[in-house]
Amino acid sequence: MSDAFPIELAGLSKSFPNAGRVVDNLSLKVESGQVFGLLGPNGAGKTTLLRMLLGLVHPTAGEARLFGQPVRPGYRTLRRVGALVERPAFVPHMSGLDNLKLFWRAGGQPMRESHMDEALAMADLGKAVHRKVRTYSTGMRQRLGIAQALLGQTDLLMLDEPTVGLDPEEMREMRTTLRAVAQRGATVFLSSHILAEVEQVCSHVAVMDRGHLITTGTVNELVGAALSAYLEVDDTDKARQVLEGLQGIGPVQPEPPGLTVTLNGVARKDIVAALVHAGVGVETVTSRHRLEDAFLQMLASEER
Amino acid sequence: MIGVELRKQVWRLRTYLALGLMAAIPIIITLATRLGGPPHSERNQTQQGLFLLVTRSGINLPIAALVLMTGFLLPVVVAVFAGGAIAEEANWGTLRYLLVRPVSRSRLLANKLAVTAMLAVVATLVIVVVGLIGGVAAFGWHPVVIPVANGGLLVATLSPGEAFGRLVASTFYVAWCMAGLLCFAFMLSTITDAALGAVFGGIGFTIVSGILDAIPPLKTSRNFLPTHYFQSWNGLFQQPVATGDVWRGILIQLPYALAFLIFAWWWFHRKDILS
Numbered sequence: 001m002s003d004a005f006p007i008e009l010a011g012l013s014k015s016f017p018n019a020g021r022v023v024d025n026l027s028l029k030v031e032s033g034q035v036f037g038l039l040g041p042n043g044a045g046k047t048t049l050l051r052m053l054l055g056l057v058h059p060t061a062g063e064a065r066l067f068g069q070p071v072r073p074g075y076r077t078l079r080r081v082g083a084l085v086e087r088p089a090f091v092p093h094m095s096g097l098d099n100l101k102l103f104w105r106a107g108g109q110p111m112r113e114s115h116m117d118e119a120l121a122m123a124d125l126g127k128a129v130h131r132k133v134r135t136y137s138t139g140m141r142q143r144l145g146i147a148q149a150l151l152g153q154t155d156l157l158m159l160d161e162p163t164v165g166l167d168p169e170e171m172r173e174m175r176t177t178l179r180a181v182a183q184r185g186a187t188v189f190l191s192s193h194i195l196a197e198v199e200q201v202c203s204h205v206a207v208m209d210r211g212h213l214i215t216t217g218t219v220n221e222l223v224g225a226a227l228s229a230y231l232e233v234d235d236t237d238k239a240r241q242v243l244e245g246l247q248g249i250g251p252v253q254p255e256p257p258g259l260t261v262t263l264n265g266v267a268r269k270d271i272v273a274a275l276v277h278a279g280v281g282v283e284t285v286t287s288r289h290r291l292e293d294a295f296l297q298m299l300a301s302e303e304r
Numbered sequence: 305m306i307g308v309e310l311r312k313q314v315w316r317l318r319t320y321l322a323l324g325l326m327a328a329i330p331i332i333i334t335l336a337t338r339l340g341g342p343p344h345s346e347r348n349q350t351q352q353g354l355f356l357l358v359t360r361s362g363i364n365l366p367i368a369a370l371v372l373m374t375g376f377l378l379p380v381v382v383a384v385f386a387g388g389a390i391a392e393e394a395n396w397g398t399l400r401y402l403l404v405r406p407v408s409r410s411r412l413l414a415n416k417l418a419v420t421a422m423l424a425v426v427a428t429l430v431i432v433v434v435g436l437i438g439g440v441a442a443f444g445w446h447p448v449v450i451p452v453a454n455g456g457l458l459v460a461t462l463s464p465g466e467a468f469g470r471l472v473a474s475t476f477y478v479a480w481c482m483a484g485l486l487c488f489a490f491m492l493s494t495i496t497d498a499a500l501g502a503v504f505g506g507i508g509f510t511i512v513s514g515i516l517d518a519i520p521p522l523k524t525s526r527n528f529l530p531t532h533y534f535q536s537w538n539g540l541f542q543q544p545v546a547t548g549d550v551w552r553g554i555l556i557q558l559p560y561a562l563a564f565l566i567f568a569w570w571w572f573h574r575k576d577i578l579s
Binding site: 085107 | 317398402
């Protein structure tokens with residue numbers, strides 16, 4: 001069992017009567033210990049995919065497996081999974097603590113198998129944990145929802161847009177938590193439409209749009225595939241001339257106060273060398289947009 | 305895991321209100337009869353008789369309360385419990401979090417149904433228990449006068465113990481009579497995400513059946529209506545005891561309850577949980 005993939009999809013598809021193919025022929029493997037980001041714009045089919053992985057939605061075709069076991073509603077392998085599906089949701093007339101307890105006991109597992117103290121520390125609700133959930137703010141609900149997903153310290157954690165409603169400080173904590181989860185050998189599968197989030201947190205990423213898988217790989221690979229760099233130089237006009245004269249380089253566009261260069265595979269250091277050689281002072285070079293570039297390019301090429 | 309559902313459903317305002325309503329009616333009957341005395345002129349002969357008898361023995365009070373509540377108010381409360389069972393969780397968004405746990409959908413349905421049925425039985429018990437306590441406190445533990453079937457004005461008496469036994473039987477009979485509409489509202493609850501819709505569906509079910517039952521030209525087909533035998537437990541309080549309609553009343557709930565439950569089960573298993 002240990003060598004089975006935490007998540008494995010084979011030709012997974014889902015059609016809805018009124019919405020058509022929401023997920024189209026997805027095949028994907030997520031390996032143990034990865035922090036895997038599912039990136040795509042709203043409506044890409046991320047949530048439907050997540051729901052299929054959890055047995056909430058029945059696939060139209062294909063198969064999903066968790067730890068080698070084909071997904072079925074409510075099956076035993078779900079013991080190894082913690083999940084946040086869309087927004088967190090709680091019984092409004094009960095306290096946060098009671099909600100966590102009920103959630104756990106609803107799985108037929110005794111309380112001593114839960115990690116309540118760690119989960120409560122993550123939720124960081126203080127005394128409010130005894131208040132009715134209906135009095136909670138969005139951020140509090142989000143933290144409680146993530147705590148609920150962490151309650152079992154499961155081998156696989158599935159989180160749908162986990163940082164929605166969190167402030168920057170909470171987002172930072174969230175990232176730390178996810179890294180800790182990955183470090184104890186668990187796998188994290190999270191969906192997001194925010195590139196920066198995926199870039200900062202994930203080791204691997206799959207890009208999805210309108211039900212299709214557009215690309216998948218490590219974040220580093222995909223960032224490496226980004227083709228543009230942003231430069232600030234002391235003489236913009238001259239720099240532009242130099243860059244446009246270089247072999248293999250794509251369009252150069254002014255982006256005050258600097259320039260954006262489409263690299264087409266040319267290394268940044270070669271560009272800098274060329275500029276310096278031509279007597280242009282380079283103040284800043286950054287890989288602009290990085291995954292965002294990759295993301296937008298993939299979506300654009302998909303449209304063509 | 306039934307404990308989980310009980311914890312969720314019992315300690316909440318809705319349940320307090322529903323059960324409070326069940327208790328309020330017998331309390332009002334007690335107070336009104338005690339303070340105002342028996343009614344003088346009523347259009348409805350049976351109901352007048354009912355309240356006349358209340359002052360004779362406290363045990364008549366829960367009987368009167370049960371007659372009043374069985375037709376409509378109890379079905380409404382049962383529809384509220386059953387209609388909310390699944391749809392409310394869908395509405396809260398908690399249904400998906402119940403189903404990402406390693407628990408089969410059958411198990412979840414069974415737990416929900418068990419708790420709903422328990423609440424329905426408790427609601428019926430509250431009417432009778434409160435009525436009995438109030439009745440006996442106000443009018444005492446005396447023999448109960450019952451009519452003799454086809455005997456005109458002839459009456460017979462039941463010892464308090466005997467009357468109590470028949471009251472207990474009647475209570476569970478009435479609770480069981482809620483099975484058809486409970487399962488109907490429960491079925492709707494698996495289909496819709498709007499709890500109120502399922503509740504009104506259950507109430508509508510009772511009303512429609514009641515209206516059809518009031519159309520004499522429908523003749524014997526009315527015997528197959530789920531509400532037709534709602535008051536047949538009255539047969540236990542006459543001489544000689546008439547149990548034929550009681551048994552028919554028990555049996556008639558079975559096909560309704562089963563059909564609705566089977567559909568609910570089938571639907572819930574193939575359902576995509578999108579709430």
